Amino acid sequence: MTDHSQSTTAAAEPTGRIVLLTTSHRVAPGVLSWPAWQTLHAADRVLCADPGHPQLPYLREAGVEVEQTAPDAHELVAACAGGRTVVVLPSGEGDQRLTDGLARLAGSGRVSMPDLELLPGSYDLPGARLLDLVQVMDRVRRECPWTSRQTHRGLAKYAIEEAYELVEAIEDGDREELREELGDVLLQVVFHARIAEEGIPAGEDGENGENGGDDEDAGDAGDAGDDEEALGAFSIDDVAGALVQKLIHRHPHVFGDAQAETPEDVHAHWQRTKAVEKRRESVTDGVPVGQPGLALAAKLAGRARAGGVAVELPRGEGIGYELLELAARAEAEGVDPETALRAAARVYRDAIRAAEGVGTPAR
Numbered sequence: 001m002t003d004h005s006q007s008t009t010a011a012a013e014p015t016g017r018i019v020l021l022t023t024s025h026r027v028a029p030g031v032l033s034w035p036a037w038q039t040l041h042a043a044d045r046v047l048c049a050d051p052g053h054p055q056l057p058y059l060r061e062a063g064v065e066v067e068q069t070a071p072d073a074h075e076l077v078a079a080c081a082g083g084r085t086v087v088v089l090p091s092g093e094g095d096q097r098l099t100d101g102l103a104r105l106a107g108s109g110r111v112s113m114p115d116l117e118l119l120p121g122s123y124d125l126p127g128a129r130l131l132d133l134v135q136v137m138d139r140v141r142r143e144c145p146w147t148s149r150q151t152h153r154g155l156a157k158y159a160i161e162e163a164y165e166l167v168e169a170i171e172d173g174d175r176e177e178l179r180e181e182l183g184d185v186l187l188q189v190v191f192h193a194r195i196a197e198e199g200i201p202a203g204e205d206g207e208n209g210e211n212g213g214d215d216e217d218a219g220d221a222g223d224a225g226d227d228e229e230a231l232g233a234f235s236i237d238d239v240a241g242a243l244v245q246k247l248i249h250r251h252p253h254v255f256g257d258a259q260a261e262t263p264e265d266v267h268a269h270w271q272r273t274k275a276v277e278k279r280r281e282s283v284t285d286g287v288p289v290g291q292p293g294l295a296l297a298a299k300l301a302g303r304a305r306a307g308g309v310a311v312e313l314p315r316g317e318g319i320g321y322e323l324l325e326l327a328a329r330a331e332a333e334g335v336d337p338e339t340a341l342r343a344a345a346r347v348y349r350d351a352i353r354a355a356e357g358v359g360t361p362a363r
Contacts, residue, residue, distance in 0.1 A: 013081070014082065014083030015077075015080060015083070015113060015114040015115070016079075016080025016081060016082065016083050016084045016114040017080060017084075017085045017086070017114050017115040017117060018076060018077075018080060018085075018088065018102070018114050018115070018117070019086070019087045019088065019117045019119050020088050020090060020117070021036060021039070021088065021089055021090075021119050022090060022118065022119070022121060023120075023121045023122045024122045024123055024124050024128070025054070026124055026128045026131045026132070027122040027123075027124070029055050029057070030057075030058030030061075031122055032055075032122055035119065036121035036122075039085075039087060039119060040059065040062075040064045041062075043086065043087040044084040044085050044086060045067060045079060045084070045085075045086045045087070046066045046067065046086075046087045047066070047067050047070075047087070047088050048066050048068060048069075048088070049068070049069065049070035050089075051068055053089055055089060070098075072098070072101055073098060073102045073105050074101075074105070076098065076102070077105060077111060077114060080114040086114075102116065133186070133190055134190060134194075134236055137187075137190045137191060137194050138194060141191075141194045147191075150191070152192055152195060152196075155188070155191060155192065158188060159185075159192075162185050162187075162188055165181050165184065166181040166182065166184070166185050168181075171342065189239070190236060193239050196235070197233055197235050199231050200232050200233075249277075251266075252269070253266065253269070271306060283303040283306070283307035284300060284303060284304075287299050287300060287303060292338055293320075293323065294337040294338045295337070295338045297323065297324045297328060297331075297337070298327045298330060298331040298336065298337050299331075301328035301331045302331045305331070305332065313325055
């Protein structure tokens with residue numbers, strides 16, 4: 001009778017709780033959720049195998065005693081006996097050995113397992129992986145022999161190429177390709193911003209021609225950031241900050257009291273704001289003449305029309321003037337001539353391939 005009573009008591013004994021408290025390295029140490037702090041203060045034991053865990057100084061300052069130990073699954077389950085709560089702080093890479101061991105014990109059915117809880121002490125907000133991108137780009141710039149020698153001018157051609165590849169992915173409707181090409185375009189932004197952190201050393205133009213920094217006498221571009229006299233330096237934060245300010249300023253109907261009922265209202269306000277910001281003398285100011293010809297012609301026609309500048313299209317002999325008229329007409333009808341011509345050219349390409357008997361290229 002006594003043995004049965006003891007067995008029943010042992011079976012009913014609370015098994016306790018294991019809490020795996022995860023944190024994001026992208027969030028400042030010590031910034032934890034309120035449930036995380038509550039759990040830490042109420043726990044019977046807090047364990048951490050990593051003596052350099054970034055959270056440790058802040059936990060100790062908050063009065064949380066942390067034991068530096070690396071228990072295996074059996075030891076951790078035993079530590080929870082009697083209904084105790086044990087919090088484990090995994091390292092940034094996690095603890096695969098411990099979690100696999102707990103999974104095996106739970107699956108064996110031979111051990112009364114404590115409750116297992118995964119508690120995010122801090123977590124990533126949208127865009128958090130951009131911090132990883134900035135860190136990786138910084139290291140590559142410093143340590144890669146090719147990347148460390150690149151310049152704005154030398155990389156310019158890649159920005160154009162990646163933009164065209166992005167357009168192709170959009171027009172093909174390939175979502176996987178679109179995601180990849182967006183990343184390639186983003187790389188150009190981050191790459192140029194990282195180069196810009198180094199500024200232009202005093203007395204130099206900061207560029208070494210059109211060869212992308214491959215000349216032997218180009219020096220180590222990665223060392224330019226050490227020059228205290230470097231001029232014009234800015235970072236990715238400056239780029240993002242200026243963009244945020246621009247978006248807010250140009251969307252008063254979102255962030256302010258202005259009213260905009262239609263896309264046309266938004267466009268009109270955008271153009272008025274740009275005119276004040278840029279203080280342009282002509283509606284043609286700011287139109288890059290290096291862009292493809294049809295796009296340039298359409299942009300100029302659109303600027304003239306939106307600005308109320310009544311000017312006849314120039315007349316002349318040759319295909320150029322005919323294309324100018326077609327581009328202006330397309331813009332007035334709300335058609336992008338570059339997109340329209342590319343679509344027609346693709347049909348032509350497919351017809352050529354069909355005539356060759358090679359079929360349509362994979363998309």
